[in-house]
Amino acid sequence: MTATKKTRQGFSRRKVLKGGASLAIGSTLMTSLIRTTPARAAGGKVIIGAFADGGLAPFKNxxxxxxxxxxGFDVEFLEDEYGVTLEKxxxxxxxxxxxxxxxxLDDPWVPQFGAAEVLEDLGAAGLDGSDKDWIAPMFDMGYWPPQSGPRVKGFESADPKLICVPFVGDLQxxxxxxxxxxxxxxxxxxxxIAKGKxxxxxxxxxxxxxxxxxxxGPIIASWSPILLSFGGDYFDDKWNPIFNNEAGKAAADFFVGTMKxxxxxxxxxxxxxxxxxAILGGDAGAIIQYSGNAIKSDDPAASKIVGKLDFGVVPKQVKAISQMGIFIAGVPKAAPNKANAIEFLKWYTSGATQAKLAEAGSIPVKRSGFAVEKPGNRLIPVALQQLDAGCLPRPRTPDWSKVEELIGIQLNKALQAGSGGGAxxxxxxGQVKDYLTQAGYYK
Structure with missing residues (x-):
């Protein structure tokens, strides 16, 4: 997701699950009624909630x-500030x-909504993975529980459901x-570093x-591609923290020392x-960033050095892996125009519409969208190169906001000191392990 957003907010897993349970008890009859999706006549109203973000401009315009x-869709597009949308x-x-x-949604929110069981099963509605044109890493982010990797307590044996579909691709x-x-x-x-000097x-x-x-969240977004490129990761398949292994410590020391x-x-x-x-004003030589900021490189109103900025795959240490953060769409079970919403998503995620999205300047979520003759910006073909080189989402847990807060605090302290990243x-x-232990991850 574009780096113009501020620090993420989130709920604890305990709060999410408690809310989901109370919802299920209090609205069983309503849920059974609204899950039936009637046939839609041509057109129809669709109310979309979004957080204000430059990455959505091509879609809006x-x-x-x-x-x-x-x-024939009458789209009502309601925007709000990023910091309030999750809770709202x-x-x-x-x-x-x-x-x-x-x-x-911002894609790290999928587990929170998934754990509460408040979103429609879009796979059952016909938006499934049988279409091989989907960008697989993006599509997989819509499942809860995840199809692969560690699962949180309570969802170990649950069948994955597609509760969200990729809407606009975004990655570093x-x-x-x-x-x-x-x-x-x-x-x-x-x-x-050497050529920059x-x-x-x-x-x-x-x-x-x-x-x-x-x-x-901000410092973690910058550190993640370094951690990944050094061969590190955040957790093993049992939710044990591994970002402090040899690769993780080397990445942290490089970040707070050489990078600073x-x-x-x-x-x-x-x-x-x-x-x-800093990059648009001509002070910096390089930056890892999401597309919302990157595409400003060619805008004379935003950049003082138009023509001097190009795009590429992130640098590697042992790999060239960046962080993925997409706009991803979910349909609430209580949606007033649910049938319209599902038909709209089918139309919007079709290969033909995704090609037009790419021509408008956004990163598509279908591989065929990258093949358009005239993409709307120079970043789109590079984004496909990065996807093929390697691009990973943030860990699929409702507790990610707390985890990145804990890591980010310690990383920021080391950055202030200019050393001690590994320590x-x-x-x-230790703090993450304690928090997840209290949350029941290891019982």
Missing amino acids: KIIPLAKAEG WFADAQNSAGQYDIYL TLTYRNDVYGNAPPATWDEL EGVAAGKIKYPVVFRGVSG ANSAAGVVEFDSDQEGA AMDVAA
Whole structure:
């Protein structure tokens, strides 16, 4: 998901499950009635809830009018601030309020809604994985419980249901200065730093790299592609923390040491606005960022160095893996226009519509969408290269917001000190283990 968002909010797994249980007890009859999806006549009203984000501009500007013209859908698009949408939509779903037909979720929220069992089974409604045109890593993010990897307590033996479908693709890629690194992106982190230093010495840039250092979600978004590229990960298949193993400690030491030493003086306090201003203003040589900020590179109103920024796959240490964060759509069981919503999603995720989304400038969720002759921005073919090189979602647990908070606090402390990344990961791993133990992960 685009890096223009602020720190994520979330609920504890205990709160999610408690809410889901009370919903199930209080609305059994309603659920049995609304799960029946009647046939839809041509067209119809669809109320979409979304958080304000630049990554949705092509959908709003080009696809909503197309939905009316091609399918007769009257789309009501309701935007709100990112920080309030999760709680607002979760309350809407729990209370069967019926204010929305589709939620455009941030993908880490899928487990929270899935655990509460408040979203429609879209696979049963005909949006299933039989269409091999789906980008598989994106499509898999819509299942609860997940089809592979560790599962949280209470869902070990449950059959996965498709409760969300990918809506707009988004993932991290590299943005770099072509007058510093040449026509090819730096292949490794060492090359990124070394050539960036040459650019500083030549007076072309002020520092080689910039990133988000703010504690919590922002710093984790910047550290994740380094952790993954060093061969690390967050958990094993039993939810034991492994981000403090040899690879994780090396990634943390590199991040708080070498990366900080080659970045802006105030990077510890940088969030997406500051890192975006640094690369678009010409100060930084390279940045790992989501598409919402990356596509500003060619906008003269946003960038002072149009023509000097190119895109590439993230640098590698042992791998070239970035973090994926997509817009993903779920239909609440109490949706007032549920049949319309499902038909709209079928139309929207068709290969033909996804091709038009790519032409409008957004990353599609179908592989055929990447094959359009004239994609709407230069990032789209690079995004496919990154998907094929490697791109992973955040761990599929309702407790991810708390986990990234705990890790982010310790990583930020080490970043302030400019050293001690490995030791910080040991502290964070202990805290995460304690938290997940209390949440019942190991019983």
